[in-house]
Amino acid sequence: MEAGSPAPRHLEVRGLVKSFGPERAVDDISFGVPRGKFLTLLGPSGCGKTTTLMCIAGLHRLDAGEIRVGGVAYTSVADRIFLAPERRDIGMVFQSYAIWPHMTVAENVAYPLEIRKVARAEIHDRVADVLRLVGLLEMAGKLATQLSGGQQQRAALARAIVYRPKLLLFDEPLSNLDLKLREQMRVELKRIQREVGITSVYVTHDQAEALVMSDEIIVMSDGRIQQTGDPHDIYARPANRYVSNFIGVANLLPGRVVRVTAPGRGEIEVQEGAARVRLPCRLGEGVGEGAPAVLSVRPENVQALREDRGEPRLEGLVLQTIFLGNCLDCRVRWGAFEWKILAHPRYLLRAGERVFLRLDPEHSLAVRP
Amino acid sequence: MAEPVQVERVAAFDRASASRRWRNLAGSLITQESVITLGASLVVAVAVLLPLATLIVSSFRVLDFLGFDTHWGLDNYRTLVSDRIIRKAFLNTLFISTGSMLLATVLGVALAWINARTNCPGRERLEPFNLVPFFLSPFVGAIAWHNLAAPRTGLLNAWARDLFGVRGHLLNVDNLFGVIWVTGIFFTPLVYLFVVGSLRRMDPSLEDSARTTGAGIVRTTLTVTLPLVTPGILSGAIIVFVTSAGEFGVPFKLGVPYGWETLTTQIFSKAVGDDANHYMGATMSMTLGVITAFFVWIQQRIIAPRAFTTVTGKGFRPNVVDLGGWKWVALAFNLAFVLVAVVLPIFCLFVVSLHPVWEGGIIPADLTFWNYQKVLFFWRPDAIHSATNGIYNSFILAFTGATLAMALALVVSYMIHRTKGAGARILDFLCVVPIGFPGIVIAMGVLVTYIKTPIYATLWILLLGYITRFFPYGQRNVSAVMMAVSEELDQSSRMAGASWLTTLRRITIPLLKPGIFAGWVLLFIIFLRELSISIILYTSGTETLSVGVYYLANFENEPLTAALSIAQTVVLLLCVVVFRRVAGREALTA
Numbered sequence: 001m002e003a004g005s006p007a008p009r010h011l012e013v014r015g016l017v018k019s020f021g022p023e024r025a026v027d028d029i030s031f032g033v034p035r036g037k038f039l040t041l042l043g044p045s046g047c048g049k050t051t052t053l054m055c056i057a058g059l060h061r062l063d064a065g066e067i068r069v070g071g072v073a074y075t076s077v078a079d080r081i082f083l084a085p086e087r088r089d090i091g092m093v094f095q096s097y098a099i100w101p102h103m104t105v106a107e108n109v110a111y112p113l114e115i116r117k118v119a120r121a122e123i124h125d126r127v128a129d130v131l132r133l134v135g136l137l138e139m140a141g142k143l144a145t146q147l148s149g150g151q152q153q154r155a156a157l158a159r160a161i162v163y164r165p166k167l168l169l170f171d172e173p174l175s176n177l178d179l180k181l182r183e184q185m186r187v188e189l190k191r192i193q194r195e196v197g198i199t200s201v202y203v204t205h206d207q208a209e210a211l212v213m214s215d216e217i218i219v220m221s222d223g224r225i226q227q228t229g230d231p232h233d234i235y236a237r238p239a240n241r242y243v244s245n246f247i248g249v250a251n252l253l254p255g256r257v258v259r260v261t262a263p264g265r266g267e268i269e270v271q272e273g274a275a276r277v278r279l280p281c282r283l284g285e286g287v288g289e290g291a292p293a294v295l296s297v298r299p300e301n302v303q304a305l306r307e308d309r310g311e312p313r314l315e316g317l318v319l320q321t322i323f324l325g326n327c328l329d330c331r332v333r334w335g336a337f338e339w340k341i342l343a344h345p346r347y348l349l350r351a352g353e354r355v356f357l358r359l360d361p362e363h364s365l366a367v368r369p
Numbered sequence: 370m371a372e373p374v375q376v377e378r379v380a381a382f383d384r385a386s387a388s389r390r391w392r393n394l395a396g397s398l399i400t401q402e403s404v405i406t407l408g409a410s411l412v413v414a415v416a417v418l419l420p421l422a423t424l425i426v427s428s429f430r431v432l433d434f435l436g437f438d439t440h441w442g443l444d445n446y447r448t449l450v451s452d453r454i455i456r457k458a459f460l461n462t463l464f465i466s467t468g469s470m471l472l473a474t475v476l477g478v479a480l481a482w483i484n485a486r487t488n489c490p491g492r493e494r495l496e497p498f499n500l501v502p503f504f505l506s507p508f509v510g511a512i513a514w515h516n517l518a519a520p521r522t523g524l525l526n527a528w529a530r531d532l533f534g535v536r537g538h539l540l541n542v543d544n545l546f547g548v549i550w551v552t553g554i555f556f557t558p559l560v561y562l563f564v565v566g567s568l569r570r571m572d573p574s575l576e577d578s579a580r581t582t583g584a585g586i587v588r589t590t591l592t593v594t595l596p597l598v599t600p601g602i603l604s605g606a607i608i609v610f611v612t613s614a615g616e617f618g619v620p621f622k623l624g625v626p627y628g629w630e631t632l633t634t635q636i637f638s639k640a641v642g643d644d645a646n647h648y649m650g651a652t653m654s655m656t657l658g659v660i661t662a663f664f665v666w667i668q669q670r671i672i673a674p675r676a677f678t679t680v681t682g683k684g685f686r687p688n689v690v691d692l693g694g695w696k697w698v699a700l701a702f703n704l705a706f707v708l709v710a711v712v713l714p715i716f717c718l719f720v721v722s723l724h725p726v727w728e729g730g731i732i733p734a735d736l737t738f739w740n741y742q743k744v745l746f747f748w749r750p751d752a753i754h755s756a757t758n759g760i761y762n763s764f765i766l767a768f769t770g771a772t773l774a775m776a777l778a779l780v781v782s783y784m785i786h787r788t789k790g791a792g793a794r795i796l797d798f799l800c801v802v803p804i805g806f807p808g809i810v811i812a813m814g815v816l817v818t819y820i821k822t823p824i825y826a827t828l829w830i831l832l833l834g835y836i837t838r839f840f841p842y843g844q845r846n847v848s849a850v851m852m853a854v855s856e857e858l859d860q861s862s863r864m865a866g867a868s869w870l871t872t873l874r875r876i877t878i879p880l881l882k883p884g885i886f887a888g889w890v891l892l893f894i895i896f897l898r899e900l901s902i903s904i905i906l907y908t909s910g911t912e913t914l915s916v917g918v919y920y921l922a923n924f925e926n927e928p929l930t931a932a933l934s935i936a937q938t939v940v941l942l943l944c945v946v947v948f949r950r951v952a953g954r955e956a957l958t959a
Binding site: 020057058059079080081082083084085086087088089090091092094095096098100101102111112115116156159160163169 | 389390400869
C-alpha cells in the first residue's frame with residue numbers, strides 16, 4: 001500500500017481480538033473503510049471474518065481493540081465502552097435473511113422506522129421508496145414465507161437500508177442462493193449500495209463475489225489479515241502463497257530467489273523432481289535475494305509452444321487437454337510438477353505431445369511462502 | 370497498513386479518565402438483557418437448589434423423643450434402615466414401580482407399534498384416546514378403579530355376580546397389584562410417546578434393507594425395528610419407573626387403607642400425619658430423590674442421546690406392516706386399552722356420582738345430580754367447603770402458575786440457547802434437576818425451607834412448589850421452538866434499532882407463540898390435577914382441586930368424591946382438546 005494521506009475512514013477497526021475459549025477467532029486485526037466504500041472480508045469458513053462482522057455489529061463483545069464509526073467509539077476495550085447493537089445505527093443483512101415470518105414484507109421494512117418513531121405517513125412513503133428500489137413493491141403485502149430466496153434477500157436489504165444507517169453489514173448474504181441468482185444479485189446489490197451510498201462491509205468466502213463487488217478486499221485466514229488491496233491488486237499481486245492459492249487458480253512452485261536484478265525484479269530458481277530452472281520474475285513484497293519464495297503464475301499467463309525458443313527452457317509433456325470453447329484447459333507435466341495452463345483454443349494441443357512452456361516475467365511473481 | 374498517519378490518529382483519540390471508564394463499563398454491563406436473564410437465573414437457582422439443600426441438611430437433624438428438641442446426627446438414616454414399616458414401604462415401592470414399568474412398557478410399545486407402523490383400522494382416530502390418561506389424574510383413576518373393582522362395591526364385580534353368578538368377587542384392586550394396574554395403564558402414554566416418535570422418524574430404508582436380505586416382517590420387526598427404538602423404550606420405561614415411585618394418589622387410595630404403605634405415603638404421614646416428623650420426612654424424601662434422580666440421570670445422559678444416533682430427524686414416510694386378519698386383533702387390543710384406561714373409569718365415576726349412596730349396583734330410580742350441586746356450588750363449613758375452595762384455588766394456581774412458569778421458561782430458554790458460556794450450561798443443568806425428583810420430594814424440600822416464612826399457609830408456597838417442579842416441562846416446549854427459530858431473527862431486530870425487551874415483545878415472543886402456548890396449556894393441565902405437592906403444602910384454606918377430592922374420599926362418601934372427580938376430569942379433557950389444537954404430538958415427549 002502506498003503511503004500518503006489516506007481518505008478519512010468512516011469505519012475504523014483497531015487491534016481487534018476476539019477469543020472463544022482458548023481459541024483466538026480474530027487475532028489482532030486493524031483496518032478502515034472510507035465513507036461510501038465497499039469493503040469485503042474474504043476467507044474460508046472459520047477464518048474470523050463473520051466474527052469480525054459480529055463485533056462491528058455489537059452482537060459480540062471484544063477481548064481487545066476498538067471500533068469507531070464516524071469518529072465515535074462504538075466499542076473500546078481500553079475505555080470500557082460498549083454500545084448496545086440497537087444504538088449503533090447499523091444495517092445488517094444476515095445469511096438466513098432473517099425476514100420475520102409473522103410480518104408482511106412491508107411490516108418487516110417498516111419495523112426499524114417504527115422503532116425510530118417516524119410518523120406514519122412518512123413510514124409509508126419511505127417503505128414504498130425502498131421497496132421500489134429493490135424491486136419488491138408488488139410484494140409489499142405478502143408474508144415473508146411466501147417469498148422466494150432472492151426476494152427474501154431483497155426484503156432483507158430493504159429493511160437494512162430503509163433507515164439510512166451509518167454502516168451496512170452483509171454476512172454471506174448470497175450463499176443460500178443458486179448460482180444463477182447469485183450472479184444476478186451480486187450486480188444488483190452493488191448497484192443498490194452505490195445508489196444509496198452507504199459504507200458497507202461484506203463477508204464472503206466466494207472470491208468471485210469479492211472481486212465483482214468490492215472497492216477493497218481483505219483476505220483473512222486463521223483470524224489474521226493476509227492481504228489488503230483492491231480486487232486487481234489482490235489478483236495480480238498476491239502478497240503470499242496463501243492469497244495466491246485462495247484467489248483464482250495459480251501454479252505455485254516453491255523455490256529460492258537467486259538474484260535481484262533491479263528493484264522489484266529478479267530471478268528465482270525452482271526445482272520439481274529432476275527438473276530445475278531459473279526464471280526471471282517480479283519480486284513480491286518482503287522477498288529478497290537468497291530468500292525462499294514461491295513462484296506464482298496464473299494459468300492464463302503460461303504459453304505452451306511446440307518449438308523450443310531457448311533458455312529458460314521448460315520442456316514438458318501434455319497430460320490432458322479439455323476443450324472449453326473459449327479456451328483450452330491443459331495439464332502439462334514438468335519434472336514432478338503439473339502445470340495448469342489456459343491456452344488459446346487455436347493451439348490444438350493433444351495429450352502425449354511434448355511442449356515448451358514460456359512464462360511472461362511481468363506476470364510471474366515470487367511471493368512469500 | 371502501518372502508515373504513520375494512522376498511528377498518530379490513534380494517539381489522538383482522547384483516552385477516557387479512570388472514573389469515566391468505570392462508568393462506561395457499568396453502563397455496558399447493566400442492560401435489560403443482563404438484568405432480566407441474570408435475575409431469572411438467580412430465581413431458578415434459588416428455587417431449585419435451596420429446597421434440595423435444606424432437605425439434605427434437615428435429614429441430619431434428629432428430633433428427640435418428645436418432639437421438642439433437635440440435635441445433629443445420623444439417627445434418621447439409622448431409623449430408615451432399621452424401621453420395619455419403612456423397609457416394607459421401600460420394598461412395596463420397588464415392587465409397584467417395577468410392575469407398572471413392565472405393564473406400561475408392554476402396553477406402550479405394542480400400542481405405539483400398532484399406531485405408527487401397522488394398517489390397524491382407525492388408528493388415527495384412536496391415537497388421541499391412547500394419550501388421554503396422560504392428562505388425567507391417576508388419583509382419580511384409582512378412585513374410579515376402586516369403584517369398578519373393589520371386592521364388594523365394585524361395579525364390575527357386581528355385574529359378574531348378577532350376570533354370571535360369580536360368588537364373592539371376580540376382581541380386587543385394593544392391593545399392590547391394583548396399584549400396579551392403575552399406575553401402569555395411566556403411565557402407558559409415557560412409553561407410547563417416547564416410542565411412537567422414534568418409530569415415525571425411523572429411516573424406512575433401514576428396514577427395507579433387512580427385507581431385501583431375506584428377513585420376513587416378523588423377523589425384521591424383532592431384529593431391526595425394535596432394537597432401533599430401544600433407547601426410546603428404555604427412556605419410557607425409566608420415566609415410568611421413576612414416576613410410579615413418586616406417585617402418591619394411587620397407592621394412597623388403593624394401598625394404604627389395606628395396609629400397603631409406600632415411600633410416598635410414608636413421607637406424607639411424616640409431613641402431616643399424626644406421627645409428623647419433618648426431619649424424618651426429609652430423610653425419606655432424600656432417599657427417594659437420590660434413587661429417582663439417579664435413574665433420570667441415566668435416562669438423560671446415557672439413553673436419550675442414543676435415540677438420535679440411529680434414528681434421523683428427517684421426515685420419512687414410515688413403512689406400514691400389513692397385518693392381514695391380525696389387524697382386527699390389533700384393533701381389539703387398542704380398543705381394550707381405551708376401554709380400561711379411559712371409558713370404563715369415566716363411565717363408572719359418572720354412574721357413581723349420580724347415586725346418593727353407592728352400594729355396588731346401579732339403581733335407576735335414585736339417579737340425581739344432587740352431588741354435583743353439593744360439591745360445586747354449596748358452601749358449607751365442613752369437608753365439602755374444602756372441595757369448593759379447592760376448585761377456586763386450583764384455577765388461580767393453574768392460571769398464575771402456568772403464566773409465571775412460562776415467563777420464566779421463556780427467559781431461561783433464551784439464556785440457554787441464545788447466550789453461550791458456563792452460565793447457559795449451568796442453567797441447562799438446573800432445568801433438568803427438578804425432573805429427577807418426584808413432586809412429593811420437592812414439596813417436602815419446599816416445606817422444610819419455607820415453613821417458618823410468611824409464605825407458609827398461603828397459595829404462594831404451593832405456587833412455588835408447582836413452578837419449581839414443573840417449569841422444566843414448559844421450558845422444553847419453548848426450547849423446542851426456539852431451536853427451530855434462527856437467532857438471526859432476533860439479531861436483525863436489534864440491528865434495526867429495537868432494544869432487547871422490544872425485540873422480545875415484538876419478534877421473539879410472537880415467533881415462539883406456539884411453543885409458549887402449548888407449554889402454558891400443558892402446565893395448566895398439570896397444575897389443575899396436581900396432588901402430591903399440594904397434599905404436602907396445603908393448609909386449611911389453601912386446598913386444591915385434588916386435595917378436595919382427597920378430602921371427599923377420606924371424609925365423605927364415594928358419590929360425592931366421584932362428582933368432584935368427574936368435574937375435574939371434564940375440565941382436563943377440555944384442556945386436552947385445546948392442547949391438541951395448539952401443539953403437535955411431539956410436544957409431549959419432552
